[in-house]
Amino acid sequence: MTKPFPNTPAFAGYNGPSRVEADIYDLVVEGELPPGLNGAWYRMTPDPQFPPRLGDDVFISGDGMISMFRFEDGHVDYKSRYVRTERFLAERKARRALFGAYRNRFTDDASVQGLDRTVANTSPIWHAGRLLASKEDSLPYEIDPETLETRGRYDWDGRLKTCTVSAHPKVDPVTGELLFYGYEASGDASRDMSFCVADAQGRLVSEAWFEAPYPGMVHDFAITEDFVVFPIFPTITDLERMKAGGPHWMSDISQDAWIGVIPRKTGVAGLRWFKRPGGQFFHVINAFNEGERITLDLCVSEMNSFPFIPDVSGAPYDPAKASAFPSRWTLDLARNDERIDERLVSRVPGDVPRVDDRRIGRPYRQAWMGMVDPARAMRMSGPVGGGFNLVGRVDMATGEVDAWYGADDDAFQEPQFAPEGPGELDGYVLSVIERHARNLSDVGVFRAGRMADGPIALIQLPLRLRGAVHGCWVPA
Ligand SMILES: [Fe+2]
Structure with a gap:
């Protein structure tokens, strides 16, 4: 039998593993669903199948659970299924965890050496009629978009050479291409990075490699009409540390952060680096270029946002320094230097930003994200620890914030923009509202331009x- 999960932050309270694969037909809705809201909202959740092999683990190590809210003519159905990764199937057969620490294969049971250890729990990717479940430490898994059954590991018809594909590819809204990359592309702790392009039909048309300044975590990247941009911040891995059973990642903010820019036309041959002192980032908001001037919007913090990633200096985790702020950086390729011009857009901490997908890589103004009002109640949940107590919109041109608080027992998950009309504010925003007092969840449907009004x-x-x-x- 399965023993109780540990009573630690990654497994207790609202973070308790669910382990439920559900089918719920025609969910109860309070208020009216917009009749034009038709489509599927896919989400990926880490949800451990078994208690951790080593007594404790980090939240983002949980097995990937993919879920779908299917909206149709004012009705909504829900479905969730585990991604049947090699790891999931091996552990299910053994009825216990066989894989050890987060991204450290040297802590695994001997019986699973050589198996794919990804949990495919980070992002659902939709491209060319195909649904993929991805995490950045391996290749993604293909999922049936109707049944959510796992079809198997996806390697672009066996043509992909990189051993990793990040969980933040970008679809160019004009060309329909999928631009994606991998870091630690040739194996654990390698500095190799891959940059790949699949055409609008999903065929791999290019894969080129380059070297990062150090083997850092490159969780997200940006595209513009003419460039791709790789922000590399000093959360760094080390093979000897892993072999000794230590953590995959440690942060060293005394080192510089590097921004690699590659022209889409010439590819990696045109790679240029910009740099600035240390810090940390996880998510790009959006980017665009006007000629050789690149605007890169991202959520930047002073130190790593994850409490489980220690700083090499021994500096204790500081929630204020770990808070990310929406920022606008300008990189000018016409200038012959490595300088980045930086501007803080909003003083309200926020992350998991989303924009209108039709404006990815193009001039835009509006971003939606989870936010934190440090003066109000905060609930412990999710990957970082403290959940978001606001969900809202930032006007990236003015810094104006339009956000909703809800109640003291609520927390919000990543918002999702669903367009209805051509304008940037024409549409709805969906966000899971965690009701901590009741240990249940709702989905709030907001008017995209009127977040502060609360859900409709x-x-x-x-x-x-x-x-x-x-x-x-x-x-x-
Ligand atoms: Fe992410």
Whole structure:
């Protein structure tokens, strides 16, 4: 039998593993769902199948659970399924955890050496009619978009050479291409990075490699009409440390952060680096270029946001320094230097930013994200520890914030923009609202341009939805 999970932050309270694969037909809705809201909202959640092999583990090590809210003519159905990774199947057969510490294969049971150890729990990717479940430490798994059954590991018809594909590829809204990359592309702690392009039909058309300044975590990147941009911050891995059973990542903010820029036309041959002192980032908001001037918007913090990633200096985790702020950086390729011009856009901490997917890589103004009001109640949940107590919109041109607080027992998961009309504010924003007092979840449906008004409809779940990482919207 399965023993109780540990009573630690990654497994207790709202973070308790759910382990439920659900089918719920026609969910209860308070208010009215917009009749034009038709499509599927896919989300990925870490949800451990078994208690950790080493007594404790980090939240983002949990097995990937993919879920779908299917919206149709004012109704919504829910479905969730585990991703049947090699790791999931091996552990299910053994009825216990066989894989050890987060991204450290040297802590695994001997019986699973050589197996794919990804949990595919970070992002659902929709491209060319194909749904993929990805985490950045391996290749993604293909998922049936209707049944959520796992079809198997996906390697672009066996043509992909990189051993990793990040969980933040970007679809160019004009060309329909999928631009993606991998870091630690040739194996653990390597500095190799891959940059790949699949055409609008999903065929791999290019893969080129380059070297990062150090083997850092490159969780997200940016595209513009003419460039791709790789922000590399000093959260760094080390093979000898892993072999000794230590953590995959440690942060060293005394080192510089590097921004690599590659022209889409010439590829990696045109790679240029910009740099600035240390710090940390996880998510790009968006980027665009006007000629040789690149605007890169991202959420930047002073130190790593994850309490489980220690700083090499021994500096204790500081929630204020770990808070990310929406920032606008300018990189000018016409200038012959490495300088980045930086501007803080908003003083309200925020992360998991999303924009209108039709404006990715193009001039835009609006971003939606989870935010924190440090003066108000905060609930412990999700990957970082403290959940978001606001969900809102930032006008990236003015810094104006339009956000909703809810109640003291609420926390919010990553918002999702679903368009209805051509304008940047024409549409709806979906966000899971964690009801901590009731240990249940709702989905709030907001008017995208009027977040502070609160949800116009509440989709009620008879379940607690453990903190998701990312989602995507696929219009009907
Ligand atoms: Fe992410």
